[in-house]
Amino acid sequence: MLQPELKLRRDKIRYLMAQQGIDAALIACNVNLLYTYGQIVSGYLYLPLHSPALLFVKRPNNLTGEYVFPIRKPEQMVDLLKENGLPMPAKLMLEGGELAYADYIRLAAIFPEAEVVNGTSIIREARSIKTPMEIELFRRSGIMHAKAYSKIPEVYRPGMTDCELSIEVERLMRRQGCLGIFRVFGQSMEIFMGSVLAGDNAAAPSPYDFALGGEGMDPSLPGGMNGTSLKEGYSVMVDIAGNFYGYMCDMSRVFSIGKLSDEAYAAHQVCLEVQEKIASVARPGVVCEDLYNIAVDVVAKAGFADKFMGVSQQARFVGHGIGLEINEAPVLAPRMKQELEPGMVFALEPKIVLPGTGPLGIENSWVVTENGIEKLTVCNEEIIKL
């Protein structure tokens, strides 16, 4: 990756470090190394406030450069910092929301004189405002994502289960260039490539905090498809992540097996209306919670409040930031006072679940521009009959 891009990203972090009097960051987690170094290594990026970053690397063994130092264990970093004329940090930040406790303690012990603080929120704040290059990668992802989805009707066969359809959509996505891997912040949420939900399975509560649940195929992965046969009158929602270049593009579309009930088409239109209304007011300075409240108002007036974002267990958000991970800032949810800023990228996913039919609604990825928001995943939004 080009040095100016990396410098831009590092300086976004440094700016926030300076506000808290932090004079160095030690970055060890994969997504944050990808963000600040442009590639994943087994090692550490040491980012001082006022001098160039140093990479201490265990693997791969073929990296070279003025600021690259091979190590076998993290304790070697102290001597290498001294040899490079760098002072020991007075206030050091580690990724306390991501590093395992034992790893955090080991790294903190290397700098016994330093005050060590949790820097995860700083890095996440920096990452929440995408650079022009990151937005460009999202733009390309959106195009690839839409291309793969446009072929879904071609791979459907009557008599399929949700699982069989999912496997074919996964293949479409992979052939379009999707890397497959699904990155989530925190370790409590797990999913394979995304979810395909049909019929009443869309209402099944799951332990994971995704927009909808689903029973899953096995207790070891309790979310998403459960082997439901795709029957006349069922809706099917495809929500497979579009990670083409490391960025988690997010998009859902609804398909129908034959014709659905009138109520189903009405519910779908309500979700499109939520999307339209939010898209018409969202711009820098708008408060996230207000966008969530717009969604709830529209849905409640239409009489679908008790089926919005699930039935027996309802998700309490209508959108979430996306980036290297699927769950970044901002979150469009109650009590979220954060304001939209140019460069934020988020998924907006108003969804309604109708018992006896299945999931309805829409999800697109959006980037916040100077005076509004722009859709990155452009593709037919009506219910497509299979």
Add this chain to the structure above:
Amino acid sequence: MLQPELKLRRDKIRYLMAQQGIDAALIACNVNLLYTYGQIVSGYLYLPLHSPALLFVKRPNNLTGEYVFPIRKPEQMVDLLKENGLPMPAKLMLEGGELAYADYIRLAAIFPEAEVVNGTSIIREARSIKTPMEIELFRRSGIMHAKAYSKIPEVYRPGMTDCELSIEVERLMRRQGCLGIFRVFGQSMEIFMGSVLAGDNAAAPSPYDFALGGEGMDPSLPGGMNGTSLKEGYSVMVDIAGNFYGYMCDMSRVFSIGKLSDEAYAAHQVCLEVQEKIASVARPGVVCEDLYNIAVDVVAKAGFADKFMGVSQQARFVGHGIGLEINEAPVLAPRMKQELEPGMVFALEPKIVLPGTGPLGIENSWVVTENGIEKLTVCNEEIIKL
């Protein structure tokens, strides 16, 4: 899951807790909840040494039972423990090798009187000896895994890239019932469903500590396939994980595009010889390091030492425990003094990389029995010409 199975697993953990004077464990991480509660929840299993375990659950909202308590936040656990007549723990273990630092600190603060210790190694030790039911799930996984692999020649088409072949093998595995998700202990190693390596890409060093590397398709996932065209004279190794029931069955097979060099067939036979020799001596009481040394001896005598487990960057192990995660105990590696015990399950993967040809060798999953080891992944082990 049946209560006797769960009690067996919990008592394995309790036995190790008692040895260290730990009177309660608080289990919060998904794989450990799956192990001790039989399903994944968003919540906590509180496991006292001398009384039944209590489940505190945030999601899903449809769990009920004598020992199940809905909560919104972990701090509610204290009052619920008191209401159930349980004393506060004097020495409490948390998953310090898995929980994020910030989560560990929050949970520890709920029990200010307790001495809090890192219990990850205890749980991993308990999990390393599989129960008869876990071994049965591995047995079934091995059969499914082999069935999917047996169809690989049917999906090969001349002119494919490694990526195109991988996508078809992924589909075979998924259609056989593979859940797709790849669970790894720790957060430094990432992979999609596994790897397909062909030609010189097999020698490319990666940041991840898998047996072989590979450049990857994008800097955001630097391992495995890189778009190599499958050409006459190349070998291709398929190493896609067989997670059918939550257990990470592990198996690699080598295919050839046309005919390979004589050296390639010789290298492959050396790996089979390593496998045979280890299988003939491995049994309870044998030291892991000794098995690694057998592999190195056989390979060195055959003149392939500098190409064993990679070329420019060589992995320093020849086998690893498998279970709910791909990297469990035991590890067959230098300085590993651990002895094999009945009920351990491990992958044995002697592999050689030949520049100009690609990867050779074998990987199977094995269970340690009372008097030897038994192969779980039974399938043609020769190089299969595509």
